[in-house]
Amino acid sequence: MIHEPFRAPGPGAPNGGRPPVLDVRNLKVSYAANGPMILKGLDFAVGGGDFCAVIGPSGAGKSTLIRCINRLVEPTEGSITLFGQDVRALHGGQLRRLRRRIGMIFQEFNLVNRMSVMDNVLSGRLGYTGPVRSFFKAFPREDVDRALHLLERVGLQDHVAKRADALSGGQRQRVGIARALMQKPEILLLDEPTSALDPKISRDVMRLIRELADELHVPVLCNIHDVQLALETCNRIIGMQDGWKKFDGPSTGMRKQDLDAIYAMEVL
Structure with a gap:
């Protein structure tokens, strides 16, 4: 059963015609030369008002996507533009300075x-x-x-x-x-932040992140396995399956058939 999700500011389109904070085009990733593609050509943008969940079955490429944004995983092809900078072109001090502007929250707490x-x-x-x-x-x-x-x-x-x-x-x-907010980040990347927590604590943590992101005006891209929690707390959903994007839109617009398409090979 899909409950009514949290109604946050609308997704996607940058406010006042400003460029998105994050713009990803034709992103592809393979972990080995001539190996299988984990990401197979993703396109999406994250604007200033987005609290965006990335959902999908295990192996869809969700964690790989999050870790590509700040080059914890090296993309094979495509472009990542963050704060107007070409992330793939940055090295050394330039990359370190970019990472200072990105808050990361991990499932293992780190x-x-x-x-x-x-x-x-x-x-x-x-x-x-x-x-x-x-x-x-x-x-x-x-x-x-x-x-x-x-x-x-x-x-x-x-x-x-x-x-x-x-x-x-x-x-x-x-x-x-x-710790992530100590960086005064301009975007938050969350990699399964609640997978090690029980359901009640998971909801408390996600609502806290949502409240703080709203207070600080920080956009969020969150890889999350709990579909119901994503629908309750996020204003936008990107659905992935086998390295492909299957859905991208407001959480209020997600239908059962959209979830069926994303999780075609799994039972929710």
């Missing part, structure tokens, strides 16, 4: 277990402070204040000094959210 919650969140500023200042915890006061504010915003103000491995899964993901 926290340093032996570090405190506060230090994990402050590590989101590594791209700006550098490893030496970070080692000596010489963060500017404004960074410390921002970290405290974000920890309060995600409900962890009473866990600042705890080690990350002392937290529950939902709390660990909230630390990951705060």
